[in-house]
Amino acid sequence: MKYSMAEEIKVFRSWSSRFALRIIWALKLKGLEFDTVYEDLTNKSPLLLQYNQIHKKVPVLVHNGKVICESLVILEYIDETWKQNPLLPEDPHQQANARFWAKFGDDKVLQSIWGGVFLKEGKEQEEGVAASMENLKYLEEEIRGKKFFGGETIGLADIALGWLAHYLDIFEEIVGVKLIDHEKFPSLAAWKQEFANAPIIRENWPDRDKLVTKYVAMREANLGKGTPK
């Protein structure tokens, strides 16, 4: 692990944010040391609000005084800045595929599961389940025959979709709906396990019980109210 004293790498995160976790994974996969600032999202620090004036969210990366926001943008920055253990492949078409699935994960998979299933009930939730299954089907087809979305090693799309490997179980448990089961999505279920247990990934999951408590409360507070992230 190389570390230059002259280099400042700082991550603003919360203990639970699945978006911030992407940055922790990426920096650790790169073998970088960094400082972590834990934010209380109910009482955000002046520094976070200054650095991420627009979205007022974690994660924020600060590298030698330069501020970068938005987790997918930060991942690209990390991969461009530190070339070891690449998150994106060399080939432009494979790069495009990785970006496509990362975007699909946020725009469709996350939205249909979080907004359509987790924060809904009854008939609306049934529609959300149908939409989620449709989206997961595409992931199943993509991951079939591969270890990771990135091939033999964890890449950008794996990191972006990584929340599925820990948080999804918790969401499923809370609402009592199983979305990724081994019968319907055998390859995706295998990927979940492979990813969740990979070194660095496994070591950085937030505590499961604490997450359950947090998301039970969040669901109760937000049911039917829209789609907070």
Add this chain to the structure above:
Amino acid sequence: MKYSMAEEIKVFRSWSSRFALRIIWALKLKGLEFDTVYEDLTNKSPLLLQYNQIHKKVPVLVHNGKVICESLVILEYIDETWKQNPLLPEDPHQQANARFWAKFGDDKVLQSIWGGVFLKEGKEQEEGVAASMENLKYLEEEIRGKKFFGGETIGLADIALGWLAHYLDIFEEIVGVKLIDHEKFPSLAAWKQEFANAPIIRENWPDRDKLVTKYVAMREANLGKGTPK
């Protein structure tokens, strides 16, 4: 303009899509020749549905048999594949800025104007106007003192936000609400004009009257129904 007979570049677009237009601009800024397939979005071709099975949308780029979907992903592919007239700067932090503003344009500016103002009425529209003005204020601050978001030349963020320079006037005219005026947003208004009149950009705008007719009908069909793109 260089053109290799061996190279196949094909763009699936519609005459009006502001997302497809991004790809036309990018390819022309790169000085590339390409074939265009005009899709009727009310009767999509089997080839489009095969190439973009997931989103079923234009644009789709086909390069030597390789298929790429999602306009921002396609722009990255184009810039990575053909290095002349770069859309992204060399510096990783400037790259991150360009990606941030492109994403902000789609996630916030487009959503607040299209979903919040254009497809709304009354009280809901007033809220959409307030949200849109807030988002435009950030763009105004970012573009102040610069010719383009990309600096001296048109870059990724300019292309992503480029619809503001032509389609926004049409949306404003149809709903009778002015969002970008010279008093409130002098720098953004200047950028709109600079961008709209740049060679290649100017030559490729769809016909204004046809767009007005199309969007009047689209608004009537969708008012209050949600947010189709």
